[in-house]
């Protein structure tokens with residue numbers, strides 16, 4: 001028998017963690033081949049089954065094919081002592097439920113978490129892909145169609161179903177896609193994430209430099225731009241660590257946040273993590289100077305004049321850019337005048353790969369929802385236009401991905 005060759009998109013699966021979910025449908029026998037193909041493509045596979053699925057195929061088959069224990073019960077003290085269900089949900093870079101029964105789609109559409117697989121789907125932030133497989137009448141039923149639409153509107157990927165002969169003897173739409181077609185479709189999902197698998201370290205927000213135990217020097221940065229960049233990098237498939245100065249913003253979903261106050265703390269947090277990151281994006285408005293001798297007690301207002309001696313803070317971005325074999329570096333320049341000249345000069349002086357420059361002052365830049373950015377590389381200039389910070393962050397991530405691809409460092 002000829003072994004079918006993997007589609008070119010399968011390359012995007014290499015090293016990825018794929019959680020295969022199996023529900024109670026006759027097509028479950030094809031999932032054994034799917035698991036094999038995913039592993040051939042270099043993915044690490046774990047399998048979770050519904051109770052109905054194990055009436056169709058044996059967990060032992062999938063244990064042998066995936067090389068890992070198969071889970072099917074939610075309330076399982078022994079299994080939870082190993083890789084617990086939340087850990088498994090976090091482990092997944094993608095969840096592919098194949099076959100996805102009509103019943104399972106209804107449970108997902110309703111947000112139920114009444115068994116292990118539906119709980120995993122609800123507890124995971126990874127892309128969720130479903131390969132519906134059912135009798136043609138079940139598929140075209142308004143309830144199933146309604147559920148499929150609701151799931152698609154939430155960003156769930158629906159692979160198929162195909163049309164053709166069905167196990168029940170009928171012909172029509174409802175067949176599960178073939179394993180190779182599913183490998184191809186999942187590969188496309190990963191390939192569309194331009195920073196898939198990349199480690200990205202981002203700084204955001206202001207820093208606070210203590211004058212005494214109750215007072216500090218800071219700036220007007222809200223952190224919104226950095227948080228938006230963290231969210232956009234995560235959406236592009238990156239693993240994101242966000243080192244954040246004090247802000248009132250919630251941590252973006254799926255992003256690990258490390259809170260700091262001062263420039264020195266930010267410096268330490270960045271250097272703790274920088275060795276494992278491939279892209280460093282410095283959006284934080286780090287104070288250039290800090291009080292040389294912060295008072296141990298609250299400063300009293302005795303004197304008519306008070307001088308505060310300031311000393312230079314470490315330049316986090318320049319230090320990261322100077323690292324031998326350091327990450328791809330992206331800095332931000334907020335300027336009140338001569339934007340292009342200052343931005344280009346800053347890029348060169350600090351030795352960073354890209355500088356995203358924005359005009360501040362006169363109501364522009366800080367503490368606002370929108371912004372205007374121009375990105376300068378050594379040879380390229382991209383005007384990202386004026387937009388909401390989240391949209392600008394998305395455009396910036398696209399340019400970073402372009403620059404990395406041009407450099408030939410695609411994963």
Ligand SMILES: Cc1cc2nc3c(=O)[nH]c(=O)nc-3n(C[C@H](O)[C@H](O)[C@H](O)COP(=O)(O)O)c2cc1C
Pocket residue numbers: 022023024025026027050051052053100101102103104133134135138
């Ligand atoms: C022999 C047999 C075959 C079935 N095949 C399918 C199927 O292909 N697709 C489907 O949606 N349901 C099918 N069902 C019904 C499901 O097994 C049933 O809805 C079950 O509740 C699904 O549970 P689960 O979604 O938790 O796996 C079949 C049932 C039987 C008895």
